[in-house]
Amino acid sequence: MKDELPVLIQVSTLTPEEDDTPFGETVVGTCLTGGPETLLTYTELIPCDGSADIEEQVRISIRGDRVIISRLGDIQSAMVFEAGKRCETEYRTPEGAFTLSVHALRLKIKTGPEGLIDTDYLMTMGGQDVGLRRLRITWAPTAC
Numbered sequence: 001m002k003d004e005l006p007v008l009i010q011v012s013t014l015t016p017e018e019d020d021t022p023f024g025e026t027v028v029g030t031c032l033t034g035g036p037e038t039l040l041t042y043t044e045l046i047p048c049d050g051s052a053d054i055e056e057q058v059r060i061s062i063r064g065d066r067v068i069i070s071r072l073g074d075i076q077s078a079m080v081f082e083a084g085k086r087c088e089t090e091y092r093t094p095e096g097a098f099t100l101s102v103h104a105l106r107l108k109i110k111t112g113p114e115g116l117i118d119t120d121y122l123m124t125m126g127g128q129d130v131g132l133r134r135l136r137i138t139w140a141p142t143a144c
């Protein structure tokens with residue numbers, strides 16, 4: 001049996017070049033647990049210069065040692081994280097599409113109504129190295 005719960009999701013991204021101040025957000029979403037997959041969903045607001053923010057639907061699928069973060073909207077992608085593996089995807093924006101790859105150097109996962117995804121990964125966009133990133137996603141039940 002699958003259980004769907006409202007959860008508070010905290011997402012933070014940090015690069016070593018930054019002054020240890022991560023980009024982050026805290027949003028209310030849902031967590032679907034039960035069976036072989038944990039599924040998190042939420043809406044992300046992406047600020048746009050001179051126009052209204054873009055609303056993107058984000059879907060995080062966790063199955064075993066694999067995490068897929070999908071964006072569905074004006075920006076479309078499906079970033080796959082598996083420890084020790086390099087995974088490529090197409091990143092589509094209203095301005096065009098390019099290849100994005102992530103190589104997860106380390107991946108820690110804890111699933112359930114409360115959980116954690118913590119990974120260090122190398123990113124390449126359009127064939128250019130972007131650098132090392134750390135992504136941390138936590139979630140916990142909320143009364144919302």
